[in-house]
Amino acid sequence: MSHAYVLVEHANGRVLPATGELITAARVFGDVMAVVVGAPGVEAPLAPTLGELGASVVYAATAADADKRVVLPETDALHAVAAQNPAPILIDAGAHGNEIAGRLAARLSSGVLCDVVGVNADRSAQMSIFGDTIEVSASVGGASPIYTLRPGAVEATPQPVTPQVLAFELPAASAKDVTVTSFTPAAKGDRPDLAQAKVVVSGGRGVESAENFASVVEPLADALGGAVGATRDAVDLGYYAPQFQVGQTGVTVSPDLYIGLGISGAIQHISGMQTSKKIVVINNDEDAPFFQIADLGVVGDLHEIVPQLVQEINNRK
Structure with missing residues (x-):
């Protein structure tokens, strides 16, 4: 069999x-x-x-x-x-x-x-x-x-x-076993797990601050019932926590919808999300490499576009 x-x-x-x-x-x-x-x-x-x-x-x-x-x-x-x-x-x-x-x-x-x-x-x-x-x-x-x-x-x-x-x-523990003496689980929020989310909204250097992640990126993710991700640059700059980094040295995701905000599209980031079914990019640099793999690209100021998008999504619920 x-x-x-x-x-x-x-x-x-x-x-x-x-x-x-x-x-x-x-x-x-x-x-x-x-x-x-x-x-x-x-x-x-x-x-x-x-x-x-x-x-x-x-x-x-x-x-x-x-x-x-x-x-x-x-x-x-x-x-x-x-x-x-x-x-x-x-x-x-x-x-x-x-x-x-x-x-x-x-x-x-x-x-x-x-x-x-x-x-x-x-x-x-x-x-x-x-x-x-x-x-x-x-x-x-x-x-x-x-x-x-x-x-x-x-x-x-x-x-x-x-x-x-x-x-x-199972066989009894041996000298080769590592034993956990204490464990504190990470606090789980209301958003879906990043690796399993059907919608992921990620921010990059262009988001410009941790405050903007909270006021721009997170509201869009919440409006779509999705998870929040970040590029390595955004994490290194302290904009968002390391466990939410998407890319070659972070989490690999493959959602139905991936929205990139202020992300240039370095290969290290693309390698962690390129299998997403639909990719939407919002960036004020029309030459950003990320547009080359986008299903929909919007050239403009994310700080103006995203709040309007969130409002429109919430109006249609």
Whole structure:
């Protein structure tokens, strides 16, 4: 039976959006088996949602201290199922997922492709490289090829099934484990998560100040129910917090709509958002490189245009 494994991303008893994308992408290999890692009982609130998304089997890999350890519990869980029954493995791309993928590849003697934007039934994968300027197809060997999937690259398409739930215990912590002694989660605002948002409004150096981010960029994002992003220049100048930086050294996004305000369009920024479905650029420099990839470009003063745009959007609600 053809199948594939996906590592479930979850928090506070909820399946995170990236998991739906992983399950949808993995469907080209056959049945999708979702691997949930956490404390005993972690799978109970997650299994129904995973079934709705299309996971035919839910493996619950548990340990009492799983939530206090990093990387190795997930690596151990995926290694356990794939070593017994080899198949392709999909993991959410990012620092955490890529480290798990690397460790797992070494254990399974299989190749790994990071930050892919799609996978194929023949086990090849699509990758968007060199700042998303070149599309390539790549393949790796091994009985369990591993892929980390770029968030937002695949649209989640639910395919409801009734999942079979199977539980097993994780190996006990060893001297190799890193233990979390304390954890303070970042304060979560009302806006959607930047990496998963369907609408992203980003500001660059042309926004000119942190105050203008609050009075110009944020109101437009809120009017559209979107997230706020920033360029590296804007972050370095102290206009906005570093965790909202979009680009090669920041967050990669692929929303339905990306609006760039006062952004020139350096390749480092474009590489983190070029796969957006629609790109709108507002800039007073008509020669800004960003206009070259824009679906709609507006040459003008963003400080005059954006407040009028926000007012018009709110009037039409």
